[in-house]
Amino acid sequence: MCGIVGFASRTTPAVGPLVSGLSRLEYRGYDSAGVALESADGIKVYKQAGKVSALDALLARALPEAERAKYTLGIAHTRWATHGLPTTANAHPHVADGGRLALVHNGIIENHAALRAGLEKRGVKFLSQTDTEVLAHLVAAFDKGDFLSAVCDALRRVDGTYGIAAISSRHPGEMVVARKGSPLVIGVGEKDVVVASDVSAIVAYTRQVIYLKDGDVARITPEGIDIHSLDNAPVSREVQEVDWDIGAIEKGGYEHFMLKEIFEQPDALANTIRGRLDPAGGTAILSGLGLSPRELAAVRRLVIVGCGTSLHAGMVGKYLFESLADVPTSPEQAAEFRYSNPIVGPDDWVVALSQSGETADTLAAVRESIRKGALVSALCNVVGSTIAREAGRGVYLHAGPEVSVASTKAFTAQVAALLMMALKLGRTRRLSREAGDRLAAEIARLPELVSAVLARNDEIAGVAERYAGADDMFFIGRGILYPAALEGALKVKEVAYVHAEGYQAAELKHGPIALLSDKTPVVALLADIPGQEKTLGNVQECRARMAPVIGVVTEGDGAAASAVTDALVVPRAGVELSPIVSVVALQLFAYHVARLRGCEIDQPRNLAKSVTVE
Ligand code: AGP
Numbered sequence: 001m002c003g004i005v006g007f008a009s010r011t012t013p014a015v016g017p018l019v020s021g022l023s024r025l026e027y028r029g030y031d032s033a034g035v036a037l038e039s040a041d042g043i044k045v046y047k048q049a050g051k052v053s054a055l056d057a058l059l060a061r062a063l064p065e066a067e068r069a070k071y072t073l074g075i076a077h078t079r080w081a082t083h084g085l086p087t088t089a090n091a092h093p094h095v096a097d098g099g100r101l102a103l104v105h106n107g108i109i110e111n112h113a114a115l116r117a118g119l120e121k122r123g124v125k126f127l128s129q130t131d132t133e134v135l136a137h138l139v140a141a142f143d144k145g146d147f148l149s150a151v152c153d154a155l156r157r158v159d160g161t162y163g164i165a166a167i168s169s170r171h172p173g174e175m176v177v178a179r180k181g182s183p184l185v186i187g188v189g190e191k192d193v194v195v196a197s198d199v200s201a202i203v204a205y206t207r208q209v210i211y212l213k214d215g216d217v218a219r220i221t222p223e224g225i226d227i228h229s230l231d232n233a234p235v236s237r238e239v240q241e242v243d244w245d246i247g248a249i250e251k252g253g254y255e256h257f258m259l260k261e262i263f264e265q266p267d268a269l270a271n272t273i274r275g276r277l278d279p280a281g282g283t284a285i286l287s288g289l290g291l292s293p294r295e296l297a298a299v300r301r302l303v304i305v306g307c308g309t310s311l312h313a314g315m316v317g318k319y320l321f322e323s324l325a326d327v328p329t330s331p332e333q334a335a336e337f338r339y340s341n342p343i344v345g346p347d348d349w350v351v352a353l354s355q356s357g358e359t360a361d362t363l364a365a366v367r368e369s370i371r372k373g374a375l376v377s378a379l380c381n382v383v384g385s386t387i388a389r390e391a392g393r394g395v396y397l398h399a400g401p402e403v404s405v406a407s408t409k410a411f412t413a414q415v416a417a418l419l420m421m422a423l424k425l426g427r428t429r430r431l432s433r434e435a436g437d438r439l440a441a442e443i444a445r446l447p448e449l450v451s452a453v454l455a456r457n458d459e460i461a462g463v464a465e466r467y468a469g470a471d472d473m474f475f476i477g478r479g480i481l482y483p484a485a486l487e488g489a490l491k492v493k494e495v496a497y498v499h500a501e502g503y504q505a506a507e508l509k510h511g512p513i514a515l516l517s518d519k520t521p522v523v524a525l526l527a528d529i530p531g532q533e534k535t536l537g538n539v540q541e542c543r544a545r546m547a548p549v550i551g552v553v554t555e556g557d558g559a560a561a562s563a564v565t566d567a568l569v570v571p572r573a574g575v576e577l578s579p580i581v582s583v584v585a586l587q588l589f590a591y592h593v594a595r596l597r598g599c600e601i602d603q604p605r606n607l608a609k610s611v612t613v614e
Contacts, residue, residue: 002030002077002078002079002080002092002105002106002197003021003022003025003026003030003077003078003106003196003197003198003201004075004076004077004104004105004106004163004164004165004184004195004196004197005017005018005021005022005025005075005076005077005194005195005196005197005201006018006074006075006076006165006175006177006193006194006195006196006220007021007072007073007074007075007076007192007193007194007195008072008073008173008175008192008193008220008221008222009072009073009191009192009193009222010072010191010222010223011072011191012072012191012192013068013069013070013071013072014037014071014072014073014074015035015037015059015063015068015071015074016068017192017194017205018035018074018075018076019035019052019055019056019059019076020204021076021194021196021201021202021204022035022052022055022076022077022078022201023052024198024200024201024204024249025078025196025197025198025200025201026051026052026078026603030078030079030080030608031049031050031079031080031081031086032047032048032049032050032078032079032081032086032087032088032090032091032092033047033048033050033051033052033054033055033076033077033078033079033091034046034047034048034055034076034077034079034091034092034093034104035047035055035059035074035075035076035077035093036074036075036076036093036095036102036104036167037063037071037073037074038071038073038074038102038167038168038169038172038173039070039071039072039073040070040172041070042099042100042169043095043099043100043101043102043167043168043169044063044071045093045095045099045102046058046059046062046063047077047088047091047092047093048088048091049086049087049088049091052078072222073167073172073173073174073175073222074167075093075102075103075104075165075166075167075175076093076104077091077092077093077104077105079091079092080608085129089127089128089129090128090129090130092104092105092130092132094127094128094130094132094133094135094136095136096124096133096136096137096139096140097140097143097168097170100140100168100169100170101136101139101140101143101166101167101168101169101170102136102166102167102168103132103135103136103139103164103165103166104132104164104165104166105131105132105135105162105163105164106161106162106163106164106182106197106612107160107161107162107163107180107181107182107612107613108131108160108161108613108614109131109132109134109135109158109159109160109162110159110160111157111158111159111160112131112134112135112160115134115138115157115158116134119134119137119138119141122141124137124141131160135154135158135162135164136166138154138157138158139151139154139166140168141154142154143168143170147166147168147170147171147174147176147219148176148217148219148226148228148232149232151164151166151176151178151217152178152217152228152230152231152232155178155180155217155230156230156231160181161180161181161182161360161612161613162178162179162180162181162182163177163178163179163180163181163182163183163184163197164177164178164179165177165184165195173221173222174219174220174221175195175219175220175221176217176218176219176220177195177212177217177218177220178212178216178217178218178230179212179213179214179215179216180214180215181214181360181363181386181612182197182358182612183197183198183211183212183358183385183386183612184196184197184212184216185197185198185199185202185209185210185211185212185384186209186210186212186218186220186225187199187202187203187205187206187208187209188206188208188209188210188225188239189205189206189208190206191222192205192222193220193221193222193225194206195220198610199242199382200249200401200403202242203242203244203245203246203249204246207241207242207245208239208240208241208242209239209240209241209242210225210227210237210238210239210240211237211240211384211389212227212237213237213389214386215229215230216228216229216235216237217229217230217232240383240384243383244400244401248400248401249401249403255595256404256591256595256601256602257403257404257602258404258406258408258495258591258601258602259591259601260404261402261403261404261408261409262408262409262454262584262587262588262591263454264399264400264409265408265409265412265447265450265454265584266447266448266450266451266454267400267447268397268398268399268400268409268412268413269399269409269412269413269416269446269447269450269580270447271398271399271400272397272398272399272413272416272417273416273420273443273444273446273447274398276420277420277440277443277444278440279437279440279441281427281433281436282427282432282433282434282435282436282437282439282440283423283424283427283433283436283440284420284421284423284424284440285424286395286420286421286424288393288394288395288396289377289393289394289395289421289424290392290393291375291377291393293428295375296424296425296428297428297429298347299327299347299348299349299375299425300327300328300347300348301327301328301329301330301347301348301349302317302321302327302328302329302330302348302349302350302351303329303330303331303332303337303342303344303348303349303350303351303369303374304317304318304329304330304331304332304350304351304352304353304418305331305332305333305334305337305350305351305352305353305362305365305366305369306331306333306334306352306353306354306359306362307333307334307335307354307359307361307362307611308407308490309355309407309410309411309487309490310353310354310355310359310362310407310410310411310414311331311333311334311353312411312483312484312486312487312490313353313411313414313415313418313483313487314331314332314351314353314414314418315331315482315483315486316415316418316480316483316484316579317329317331317351317353317415317418317421317422318330318331319479319480319576320415320418320419320422320480320576321418321421321422321425323422323575323576324422324423324425324426324431324439324576325422325425325426325428325429325431326426326429326430327425327429332365334352334359334361334362334364334365335361335364335365335614337365337368338361338364338365338368342365342368342369342372344369344372344374345372345373345374346373346374346375348369348374348375349374349375349376349377350365350366350369350374350375350376350377351376351377351378351379351394351418351421352365352366352369352376352377352378352379352380352387352391352394353378353379353414353418354378354379354380354385354387355380355381355382355397355402355407355410355414356380356381356382356385356609356610357378357380357381357382357384357385357386357387357388358382358385358386358387358610358612359387359610359611359612360611360612360613360614361611361614362387363386363387363390364614366378366387366390366391367390370390376391376392376393377391377393377394377395378390378391378393378394378395379394379395379396379397379414379417379418380394380396380397381396381397381398381399381401381402381410381413382401383396395417395420395421397410397413397414397417398413399413402609403602403609404601404602404609405494405602405603405604405607405608405609406491406494406495406587406590406601406604408491408587411487411583412446412450412580412583412584415579415580416443416446416580419439419443419576419577420443422576423436423439423440423443439574439576442573442574442576442577443577445573445577446577446580449571449573449577449580449581450580450581450584452555452570452571452581453570453571453581453584453585453588454584454588456568456569456585456588457588459568459569460568460585460588460589460592461588461592463550463566463567463568463589464588464589464592464593464596465592465596466566467521467548467550467566467593468496468592468593468596468597470498470519470520470521471498471499471519472498472499472500472515472519472520473489473492473498473499473500473501473520473521473522473523474489474500474501474502474503474508474512474515474516474520474521474522474523474542474547475488475489475492475500475501475502475503475522475523475525475586476502476503476504476505476508476522476523476524476525476535476538477502477504477505477524477525477535477582478504478505478506478525478531478532478534478535479529479530479531480529480575480576480578480579481525481527481529481535481578481579481582482502482504482505483579484525484578484579484582484583484586485502485503485504485505485523485525486502487502487583487586488500488502488523488525488582488583488586488589488590489501489502490502491586491587491589491590491591492586492589492590492593492594494604494607495590495591495593495594495599495601495604496590496593496594496597496599497594497597497599497604497605498593498597505524505525505534505535505538506534506538508538508541508542509538509541513541513542513545516542516545516546516547517545517546517547518546518547518548520547521547521548521549521550521565522539522542522547522548522549522550523549523550523551523552523586523589524538524539524542524549524550524551524552524564525552525582526539526551526552526553526554526557526560526563526564527552527553527554527570527573527578527581527582528553528554528557528560528572529574529575529578530575532560536559536560536563539551539563539564540563543565548565548566549563549564549565549566550564550565550566550567550568550589551563551564551566551567551568552567552568552570552582552585552586553567553568553569553570554569554570554571554572554573555569555570555571555572556572568585568586568589569585570582570584570585
């Protein structure tokens with residue numbers, strides 16, 4: 001989704017921090033970029049379709065270094081088109097009040113048409129098709145002298161979601177920001193203030209941050225931050241310390257963030273697990289859940305909501321909770337859930353999975369579950385994210401920032417966290433201490449098991465080389481490995497642009513097998529767990545149709561290795577851990593297929609890192 005950066009200083013020119021901030025947000029996915037700068041001469045706007053580098057080149061031509069010093073306040077934006085084509089006219093910032101006011105916006109103004117009509121009746125002329133420009137003119141219309149009040153008056157008339165930053169030459173040295181449903185973070189530097197839609201654009205300047213909440217409106221000057229509610233009452237928000245540094249969001253010698261984050265998984269899993277296994281009790285310690293054993297024992301049903309990769313992790317969770325805790329568990333696609341008038345209530349535990357903690361449909365599913373009186377928890381990676389805060393309780397993944405659009409370490413961390421939750425829930429029921437102990441010991445081995453898969457990176461790259469030309473692929477798995485098949489297919493789709501379908505292995509002969517030929521590789525998840533022999537049967541059916549089969553097989557399993565065309569070998573692991581070791585092999589497979597196809601791996605076309613629109 002779009003990215004916002006704001007910068008306020010008395011001495012530091014704003015252009016550099018604004019453009020470098022946008023560069024740190026590029027991975028979020030966008031198609032145009034722009035900046036607005038304020039000085040005594042008024043507001044200057046530079047924007048265009050294309051990459052941040054094109055904007056930087058435009059600025060180099062249009063704004064010589066000598067001139068930049070006078071602009072120490074500014075706002076900037078990368079736009080992922082929702083209303084209107086990705087053109088320069090539709091790029092942000094948008095201006096109003098004869099060019100005196102500039103505004104950038106993330107989110108969607110649902111009632112923009114009605115507001116636009118009202119403004120046009122008052123003689124306002126629009127230059128773009130966007131809902132954002134409506135907001136800029138609305139703020140200008142309410143500006144009676146106090147900029148923050150003008151923004152509050154305008155936003156009270158808005159339906160929809162927003163994260164905004166605005167400046168006006170009528171209010172020199174002042175920036176006003178506001179959020180509702182689209183994140184905004186304020187970085188409190190020594191002498192400068194940085195605002196951004198994601199903390200990764202701030203940590204280069206400061207790790208002291210304020211996470212704004214929905215309904216907050218803040219006036220920012222280099223001297224200070226003044227936060228109000230929408231009805232203009234003062235609000236206080238605590239300053240928090242970001243628990244990672246700029247190095248965590250740089251490539252560290254890897255060609256792509258995706259590869260770096262795949263290789264970070266042993267450390268990320270160690271961080272997810274650290275301090276959360278209780279060998280004495282053969283259970284897990286997850287104090288963030290804020291639930292007593294009695295409350296856990298009273299849970300009658302689990303609903304896991306998420307999107308994309310998070311949904312796939314939730315589908316693995318079904319097998320974990322049902323096998324370890326005997327609790328009926330239904331994974332739900334968050335958008336389907338939220339609009340289905342879901343049947344949930346006080347006996348149900350709704351667990352929201354979201355790496356970013358900002359996915360609009362997952363957030364809406366959390367809010368709907370709360371409205372219906374269910375117990376709600378969240379598993380998020382981004383501390384202070386909206387879903388984490390609104391759920392009020394849950395488990396942070398501590399996997400470190402995930403920059404690549406393709407989610408990798410978040411998936412394995414989510415499954416590990418769900419596994420620890422299932423262990424804890426199981427121990428409030430029939431799971432014995434001994435069985436809990438054994439599982440805890442297995443979970444503790446996860447970093448080592450994933451390292452063993454990573455050690456086979458070159459082998460996996462070699463297999464990828466043989467199939468990088470395929471236009472269609474199938475991924476098949478049974479039981480707990482079926483969601484792993486879906487995740488493998490999603491990775492290949494989103495980074496290599498190969499049409500890949502994940503299927504339950506048994507389902508293939510109910511139709512999809514009609515599509516098999518020697519040009520449709522089938523990736524079969526064949527880890528040595530119960531049910532493997534049935535999937536081996538499906539492999540034979542595929543090979544009988546000349547389809548090459550790439551098997552994810554357990555080390556030493558000669559029968560499985562000889563049944564497939566090519567093997568991706570993973571270490572022996574218990575059934576509960578098999579999705580993690582299998583998916584890591586598929587992450588590497590997808591990465592190498594994408595690399596060999598020359599794809600833009602960290603910024604896949606049309607995709608965004610956090611889908612904050614519905
Ligand atoms: C996964 O690789 C994709 N980037 C996407 O499916 C993602 O998992 C989905 O948008 C959910 O994001 P979240 O975990 O931040 O809620």
